[in-house]
Amino acid sequence: MPKDIYKEIVELRTRGIRAALATIISRKGATPRKDAAKMLVYEDGRQLGTIGGGSAEAEVRNESLRAIETGTPKLLSFDFKDVDPEENALVCGGFMEVYVEPVLPDPALFIFGAGHVSKALSQAAKPAGFKIAVIDDRPKYATPDRFPDADAFYVGNWEEVLKQLPVNDSSYLFIATHGQQFDLICLRFALQSNARYIGMLGSFKKARLLFEVLEKEGIDSSGFERVVLPAGLDIGSETPEEIAVSIVAELIAVRKKKDIRALKEELRRKRSAGSRE
Numbered sequence: 295m296p297k298d299i300y301k302e303i304v305e306l307r308t309r310g311i312r313a314a315l316a317t318i319i320s321r322k323g324a325t326p327r328k329d330a331a332k333m334l335v336y337e338d339g340r341q342l343g344t345i346g347g348g349s350a351e352a353e354v355r356n357e358s359l360r361a362i363e364t365g366t367p368k369l370l371s372f373d374f375k376d377v378d379p380e381e382n383a384l385v386c387g388g389f390m391e392v393y394v395e396p397v398l399p400d401p402a403l404f405i406f407g408a409g410h411v412s413k414a415l416s417q418a419a420k421p422a423g424f425k426i427a428v429i430d431d432r433p434k435y436a437t438p439d440r441f442p443d444a445d446a447f448y449v450g451n452w453e454e455v456l457k458q459l460p461v462n463d464s465s466y467l468f469i470a471t472h473g474q475q476f477d478l479i480c481l482r483f484a485l486q487s488n489a490r491y492i493g494m495l496g497s498f499k500k501a502r503l504l505f506e507v508l509e510k511e512g513i514d515s516s517g518f519e520r521v522v523l524p525a526g527l528d529i530g531s532e533t534p535e536e537i538a539v540s541i542v543a544e545l546i547a548v549r550k551k552k553d554i555r556a557l558k559e560e561l562r563r564k565r566s567a568g569s570r571e
Contacts, residue, residue: 297342299334303397310462312337313397314358318345319369320391334397337362345392350374357394365551367395399464400425401490401549406480407471408435411495414538415468416443422542424466429455431476452476456483463488466545468525470495478504485517491548493525493541522554528561 299315306313316333333351334342335358345351350372357368370392403419405412408430416426420443427446430436436449448455452471456479461467467489469480477494481504484492494501501523509515526540527547547554 299332299343302334302342306336306397307399310399310402310460310464312362312399312464314361314394315397316345316354316358316392316394318390319393322389333358335359335362350390350392354392354394361394361396362398365396365398367393369393399462401464401466401545402427402460403466403468403545404429404459404461404489406430406467406469407476407495408432408440409470409472410534411537412468412470413440414534415541416441418535418538418542419443419545422546424545427459429459429480430471431455432472452479456480459483461487461489463490465489466491466493466548468493468495468541474500474504478507481521482508482511482513485513485520491522491545492520493522493544495525495537496523498523527554528558 303313303315314335316335318329318331331345332343333345333354335355336342337359339355339359341355345354353372354370357370361368372390372392374388374390401424403415403424404427405415406429408428412428416428420426425446426441426444427448428436428441428444429448431450431452433449436447438444438447441447448458465487467480467484467487469477469484469492471477471480477496477500481492481494485508501521505515505518508518522544525544526537527543529536529540529543531537531540544554544557547557
């Protein structure tokens with residue numbers, strides 16, 4: 295029995311796998327398909343379903359792969375009137391429009407540490423569309439009572455718990471544990487993952503110490519540039535709630551494919567200029 299495209303989309307989003315859905319939304323005359331056919335294109339180029347084959351389908355597949363990378367939908371138009379049926383096109387004489395939309399997993403925010411800033415971050419990030427996972431080694435802190443917005447909890451020995459995390463390239467990681475030694479464990483894990491974002495609470499001085507330890511362990515120092523320090527846009531945040539808002543703003547910027555380092559520098563420059571006036 296062929297796979298159901300809609301069930302497959304749910305499964306892909308659950309597993310954190312990207313794809314694109316192509317749908318025939320209008321047609322006139324003779325076209326490869328007579329219905330609102332759908333085709334699901336995976337990020338590795340495989341496909342489920344068909345919109346009729348031929349050169350049109352090949353172009354839709356290519357545009358679907360592009361949509362997966364950019365996260366941007368696109369409307370494609372095909373006029374078969376002047377196409378030779380012998381040259382890859384199945385039919386001629388018709389017109390067809392295909393809407394290609396990316397199927398992207400919900401962004402997951404993994405919060406390492408169940409302190410005050412983490413609690414505020416969970417509350418602020420959930421309405422922004424992030425799934426929340428809280429990770430800590432203290433059962434009395436990582437609880438649904440303290441984190442009612444969390445979707446998942448991973449509690450226990452850090453080294454063991456980290457092995458359970460379903461981190462992928464749609465994941466966002468924020469490190470704010472209750473000890474520098476635990477920050478080190480989480481940072482080591484983060485740098486070896488393909489997470490989209492790695493942010494850390496704390497000073498540059500602390501980060502340098504952690505980087506030195508990791509470099510001595512043999513971890514490639516070029517990867518340290520992936521770590522955003524300090525996490526959050528510079529908006530003069532002081533309280534846990536304000537810090538959480540600044541971090542969520544940064545997460546949204548990353549999700550929208552903005553250059554957050556340029557944003558952070560611009561905000562610092564503006565704040566510095568404002569303080570001199």
